[in-house]
Amino acid sequence: MTTLLIAEHDNASVKDATNKALTAAAAIGGEIHVLVAGSNAAAAAAEAAKLDGVAKVLHVDAPALEHGLAEPLAAVIVALAGPYDAIVAPSTSSGKNVLPRVAALLDVMQISDITAVVAPDTFERPIYAGNAIQTVKSGDAKKVITVRTASFKSAGASGSAPVETVSAAADPALSTFVGEALSESDRPELTSAKIIVSGGRALGSAEKFKDVVIPLADKLGAAVGASRAAVDAGYAPNDWQVGQTGKVVAPDLYVALGISGAIQHLAGMKDSKVIVAINKDEEAPIFQVADYGLVGDIFEIVPELTKAL
Amino acid sequence: MKILVPVKRVVDYNVKIRVKPDGSGVDLANVKMSMNPFDEIAVEEALRLKEAGKATEVVAVSIGPAQAQETLRTALAMGADRGILVQVDGTVEPLAVAKILKGIVAEEAPGLVVLGKQAIDDDCNQTGQMLAALLGWPQGTFASKVALAEGTVDVTREVDGGLQTVSLKLPAIVTTDLRLNEPRYASLPNIMKAKKKPLDVKSPADYGVDVTPRLTVVKTAEPKGRTAGVKVASVADLVMKLKTEAGVL
Numbered sequence A: 001m002t003t004l005l006i007a008e009h010d011n012a013s014v015k016d017a018t019n020k021a022l023t024a025a026a027a028i029g030g031e032i033h034v035l036v037a038g039s040n041a042a043a044a045a046a047e048a049a050k051l052d053g054v055a056k057v058l059h060v061d062a063p064a065l066e067h068g069l070a071e072p073l074a075a076v077i078v079a080l081a082g083p084y085d086a087i088v089a090p091s092t093s094s095g096k097n098v099l100p101r102v103a104a105l106l107d108v109m110q111i112s113d114i115t116a117v118v119a120p121d122t123f124e125r126p127i128y129a130g131n132a133i134q135t136v137k138s139g140d141a142k143k144v145i146t147v148r149t150a151s152f153k154s155a156g157a158s159g160s161a162p163v164e165t166v167s168a169a170a171d172p173a174l175s176t177f178v179g180e181a182l183s184e185s186d187r188p189e190l191t192s193a194k195i196i197v198s199g200g201r202a203l204g205s206a207e208k209f210k211d212v213v214i215p216l217a218d219k220l221g222a223a224v225g226a227s228r229a230a231v232d233a234g235y236a237p238n239d240w241q242v243g244q245t246g247k248v249v250a251p252d253l254y255v256a257l258g259i260s261g262a263i264q265h266l267a268g269m270k271d272s273k274v275i276v277a278i279n280k281d282e283e284a285p286i287f288q289v290a291d292y293g294l295v296g297d298i299f300e301i302v303p304e305l306t307k308a309l
Numbered sequence B: 001m002k003i004l005v006p007v008k009r010v011v012d013y014n015v016k017i018r019v020k021p022d023g024s025g026v027d028l029a030n031v032k033m034s035m036n037p038f039d040e041i042a043v044e045e046a047l048r049l050k051e052a053g054k055a056t057e058v059v060a061v062s063i064g065p066a067q068a069q070e071t072l073r074t075a076l077a078m079g080a081d082r083g084i085l086v087q088v089d090g091t092v093e094p095l096a097v098a099k100i101l102k103g104i105v106a107e108e109a110p111g112l113v114v115l116g117k118q119a120i121d122d123d124c125n126q127t128g129q130m131l132a133a134l135l136g137w138p139q140g141t142f143a144s145k146v147a148l149a150e151g152t153v154d155v156t157r158e159v160d161g162g163l164q165t166v167s168l169k170l171p172a173i174v175t176t177d178l179r180l181n182e183p184r185y186a187s188l189p190n191i192m193k194a195k196k197k198p199l200d201v202k203s204p205a206d207y208g209v210d211v212t213p214r215l216t217v218v219k220t221a222e223p224k225g226r227t228a229g230v231k232v233a234s235v236a237d238l239v240m241k242l243k244t245e246a247g248v249l
C-alpha cells in the first residue's frame, strides 16, 4: 500500500498542516510519497524531503502551479494517481478546494475532514458541526482523504528522502490568478498556535477589537481568532474566523472574549485543551464548555487580565 | 444566460441534533428542516445577477426526498423561476449528486452553477468541486465576491491566509461562503406566487446515475463530551488557576 500526500506549501517552505496530515497518512500505513507541486518550489521540496517517514518526494514545477489553482493542480495529481492506494491532503482551504476535484476525476467518493484512522479503509469524521462523529468505511479501490489537522500531531522533520522531479500534466487553462490579499502578521498561525485569544460581537468595533483583544494576545504570544459575528461586522479579517465554516483549532489554551458559544463556533474550538470564557451573561452557552469562566464586562476584565500577566 | 442553483434540505442550523442511542445515526424525527444556509446565499447571488440584467433565468434544483419540494418552493419564493426535484430517498453522496447535476447541466446548459460551499449536515464540502471536475469546468470555491464579465467571471475566495481572486472562463462553478451576501426573506405575496411556478419531478434514473453509496456508515456516535468547569471570581483567581491548576501559562 502506498499513499500520496499532497503538501501544503508556499513554494518556499512546507506548512505545518502537511506535518499533521503526514501523521494521519502514517496511521493509514504503507509507504508515503509527498507531492510538492508549485512554481520555483525546490526549497519547499527540499523541506518536504526532511519529513519523518517519507519514502520519496515528487517535485512538479510549472508556472501554472504557482498559486495552487484547483484546475492545473488536480490535473497533476490525477496524472500521478495511478499507482497510489490513497491520496491524502490536509483539510486546508487549498486541500478542500482541490481534492474533491481529484476524487471526482478518479470516480471516488472523498472522505472529508477525518479526525481518526480506524483502519486503512475506515475513518472517523465529524458531521453536524461536530455534534456527531461518524465512522465510515470506504468501498472505493482508491481512498481520497482530507485530514482535519487539529486532530493530529505534527510529524517531525529529521529525515532525508530523495526528491524526484516529475514533469507537470498540461494546464487545462480554465482559470487564471488575478491577485490576493493575505494578512501579514508575525503572530503564530491560528491552526498551529499553542494559545489563541478570540473576540466576538461584544467587541463592538474594529478599534475596540484592536485595543482589547490584541494586547492580551500579544502578552500571551497568542494567535488571534474571532467569531463569525465579529468577522461579518468587520472587526476582524475573514481568515481569523473559528468555527464550523472557519478554522478548526485545538490549542492548549483558548480564550473566548464576548463570544456566546453558538454550535457553529464551538465546532471550531471545543477540542482545545483548556478553554477560558469571559462573558457578561452567566447563562451564555460558552460556559458549558469552558474550564474557567469569568462573568463580567470584557472592557473591564480584559485590560486587567492583560496587566496581571 | 441561465444560472442553475442546487439547494439541499437539511436540519435547520439552530437545531442541536441528537445521536440515536443505538449508534445508527442522527435522530431526524420531528426536527425542523430548512434550506442549507449556504444554498440560500447561492440563490440570493443568482437572483442578484438576474436583477442586474446579467442572467435571464434562475433554475433551482434539489436532490432529495419528496419534502425537498418545500425547499425548492422556498427558492421559488425568493425569486427563482422554476424548480427541478430529483426525487430519491436515503443518503445521496456528493459524488452521486454531482453526477445527477452533470445530467441536468447537459439538459439546461447554464452558464453558471452556483452552489453552497458545504451542507451543514454532512459537512462534506465536495459537490461543487466534483461537478466542476465532471464537467471539465473551472471552479471558484468559497466565494465572497462574484463579478460576472463577458465570457469570464472573477471570483474572490476566502482562503486560509486571507483572500484570493481568480478569473474563470465561462461556463463555471461558484461555491458560496458566508460573506458573499445576505439572503432575502420571501415576502408573503411571493410565497403565494411560488406555488404556481413550474416544478418538475425527475428520478436519478432519468440521468442514468446509480446513487448507491460508496461509503458505509459503520456507526454514528456522540462526540467526546466536555463538561462545564468552574466559574472564577476574579482576574487574580483566573491567572492563579491557569498557572497552577491548568499549567498553561
Ligand SMILES: Cc1cc2nc3c(=O)[nH]c(=O)nc-3n(C[C@H](O)[C@H](O)[C@H](O)COP(=O)(O)OP(=O)(O)OC[C@H]3O[C@@H](n4cnc5c(N)ncnc54)[C@H](O)[C@@H]3O)c2cc1C
Pocket: A199, A200, A201, A202, A226, A227, A228, A229, A230, A241, A242, A243, A244, A245, A246, A247, A257, A258, A259, A260, A261, A262, A263, A264, A265, A268, A278, A279, A280, A281, A284, A296, A297, A298, A299, B013, B037, B038, B120
Ligand atoms: C451556516 C452557518 C455557519 C456558521 N459558521 C460559523 C463559524 O464558523 N464560526 C462562528 O463563530 N460562527 C458561525 N456561525 C454563526 C453563529 O451561529 C453565531 O451567530 C456566532 O458565532 C455568534 O458570534 P458571537 O458569539 O460573537 O455573537 P453573539 O452570539 O451575539 O454573542 C455575543 C456575546 O457577547 C456577550 N457580551 C456582550 N457584551 C459584553 C461585554 N461587554 N462583556 C462581556 N460579554 C459581553 C453576550 O453576552 C453574548 O454572549 C455560523 C452560522 C451559520 C448559520
